Amino acid sequence: MVATVTFFGEPPVSTTAFETASPGRAIRIGLWVAQALLFFVFTAAGLVKLLTPIPELAAMMPWAGQYSATFVRFIGLVDLAGGIGILLPALTRVLPRLTVLAALGCSLLQVLALVFHISRGEAPVTPLNVVLLALSLFVLWGRDRKAPIAPRQF
Numbered sequence: 466m467v468a469t470v471t472f473f474g475e476p477p478v479s480t481t482a483f484e485t486a487s488p489g490r491a492i493r494i495g496l497w498v499a500q501a502l503l504f505f506v507f508t509a510a511g512l513v514k515l516l517t518p519i520p521e522l523a524a525m526m527p528w529a530g531q532y533s534a535t536f537v538r539f540i541g542l543v544d545l546a547g548g549i550g551i552l553l554p555a556l557t558r559v560l561p562r563l564t565v566l567a568a569l570g571c572s573l574l575q576v577l578a579l580v581f582h583i584s585r586g587e588a589p590v591t592p593l594n595v596v597l598l599a600l601s602l603f604v605l606w607g608r609d610r611k612a613p614i615a616p617r618q619f
Contacts, residue, residue, distance in 0.1 A: 528585065
């Protein structure tokens with residue numbers, strides 16, 4: 466059984482029932498959307514943790530007032546680096562493999578955040594961590610296996 470599949474503006478691709486075509490438009494769009502969402506969430510969280518005075522931050526995130534300012538600012542830097550790394554290398558195609566590493570780092574960060582919040586009895590705040598973990602794992606899988614981005618040729 467042979468089927469011809471076309472995507473908007475792309476040449477037709479012939480496939481059989483047992484073979485797969487190159488990554489489709491939907492998966493590529495999904496990856497870019499996930500990367501953009503992760504970029505905005507991690508970058509915003511990082512900037513808030515870096516720029517907000519600790520007393521104000523503690524009113525929003527009680528844990529921030531219970532740990533040193535250095536720890537809070539460090540977590541802000543990690544968030545900011547993850548947000549930039551999840552999008553910028555892929556978007557510019559300069560060292561796009563860094564996007565995969567950033568997705569791995571963001572996934573690890575969310576696992577640690579889940580453990581941290583659950584250990585403190587803050588389970589109600591963990592659904593966001595679960596969503597961010599799922600998106601990070603999707604980008605990790607997608608950009609590593611399904612739809613990697615080729616580096617720019619200078």
